Amino acid sequence: MDSGTSPIVNRGRIICYRIFDVADVLVLAEAEDLLLRAQVARASMVMRPPPLRKTGALAVAAVPLHVDVGTKRIVLPEIERSLLSHVSVNLFDYGKISVVFEIPIRQGTALDELRPLCQELYESQVVSSIALEECGTYRERVRTALHRNNSDARATGPNGEELPPRMEAFTIIFVEELEGKPLAKDVLAWTGLPKLIIGEAADRPLGEKQTRDTMQHADGYLDNDLVVIDWNSAFVLEPSGSRDIPDILEFARSMLLQLLVYDDHLDVELRQINHEFTKRRGSGVSVLNTRYRKLTHEVSARLIEVTELNERIENSFKIIGDYYLARVYRTAVARFGIPVVRESVARKHLIVHKVYDMLKGEVELLRGQALELTIILLIVIEVVLGAAGVLKSH
Numbered sequence: 001m002d003s004g005t006s007p008i009v010n011r012g013r014i015i016c017y018r019i020f021d022v023a024d025v026l027v028l029a030e031a032e033d034l035l036l037r038a039q040v041a042r043a044s045m046v047m048r049p050p051p052l053r054k055t056g057a058l059a060v061a062a063v064p065l066h067v068d069v070g071t072k073r074i075v076l077p078e079i080e081r082s083l084l085s086h087v088s089v090n091l092f093d094y095g096k097i098s099v100v101f102e103i104p105i106r107q108g109t110a111l112d113e114l115r116p117l118c119q120e121l122y123e124s125q126v127v128s129s130i131a132l133e134e135c136g137t138y139r140e141r142v143r144t145a146l147h148r149n150n151s152d153a154r155a156t157g158p159n160g161e162e163l164p165p166r167m168e169a170f171t172i173i174f175v176e177e178l179e180g181k182p183l184a185k186d187v188l189a190w191t192g193l194p195k196l197i198i199g200e201a202a203d204r205p206l207g208e209k210q211t212r213d214t215m216q217h218a219d220g221y222l223d224n225d226l227v228v229i230d231w232n233s234a235f236v237l238e239p240s241g242s243r244d245i246p247d248i249l250e251f252a253r254s255m256l257l258q259l260l261v262y263d264d265h266l267d268v269e270l271r272q273i274n275h276e277f278t279k280r281r282g283s284g285v286s287v288l289n290t291r292y293r294k295l296t297h298e299v300s301a302r303l304i305e306v307t308e309l310n311e312r313i314e315n316s317f318k319i320i321g322d323y324y325l326a327r328v329y330r331t332a333v334a335r336f337g338i339p340v341v342r343e344s345v346a347r348k349h350l351i352v353h354k355v356y357d358m359l360k361g362e363v364e365l366l367r368g369q370a371l372e373l374t375i376i377l378l379i380v381i382e383v384v385l386g387a388a389g390v391l392k393s394h
Helices: 030-039 111-122 124-141 182-191 191-196 208-215 244-281 293-314 322-337 339-393
Strands: 008-021 044-049 058-060 065-076 079-093 096-104 169-178 225-230 235-236 317-319
Touching: 008 111, 008 124, 008 244, 030 065, 030 124, 030 191, 065 124, 079 124, 096 124, 096 244, 111 124, 111 169, 111 191, 124 169, 169 225, 169 244, 182 225, 191 208, 191 235, 225 322, 235 244, 244 339, 322 339
Parallel strands: 169 235
Antiparallel strands: 008 096, 008 169, 044 065, 058 317, 065 079, 079 096, 225 235
């Protein structure tokens, strides 16, 4: 295959994910019961098993609930296209709802022809609006199975209205077969691949630095499969049709969303702690050791909440025994910037720890002062009573 010739798709699809944060915890068993009561057919609702290239490759704390929604039409006025897409919903136990659109690629389509469509789909407001509606439907259906650690954590606008849940978008060009069945190295040599991955519709070539940046996160298991991961998209060539890689990328993206929400939550907590600390310090209240006792208790409770949330993040998804899948996951984690967010979370978590230690130390100091004052008061009383007794005897 010539490097300038676009590969032709025999079988493939574009998978668009819109992942929403709706809670800290989603009780999957309860959610399944609620969906059955809402007359969602059991045949369309399954606990989809984790992807396995080898037995025991993926350890998932709780397998997500997968619901087939059906076919929907997507109208994209910007590029004057109307598409039929299969829609499904994945519900994760850590409070995320992923709405998945699978758009078939017509047989005989050159990959290069997909660039305008991909550019539109990557950030499509039409797709996001449909996804938000589906998320709202399933969020309402399983509402009692959703739980927030902090009842005040829900985002609200200036007038107290509930804001839409935070969302992450990700798109995969998933190809099962290319015409002529080229090897991965031949597909990588195609000069149009970087533009397809980033959804660049312009005819001019990309700059060398942009090309290197886009293609540096490429990997493969056999010589005929390939994955190239970018910030909000990926190209996957998988002749076996296995959903391993898409499922792993969906997990990684939902983990990014979880950490971003967690980071935002810590920002709110730190602002609240600072506000309460300033208010109570400036209030002039000095009733012995009760001055910061309540605030210390509140900070301690928040610290326990965020610690539990962090534990759940760490334990929700692990790859064991399959170095390739683990490598792909690590690549996705790096490309999505998860280590940077983790560092931010760790730093803010440490600040909460320090604030708690500081408040605890101040409370203990006040307690010590109160004890000293009590002892001095008792001594004074004893001296006064002793003196009174001496005077009375005279």
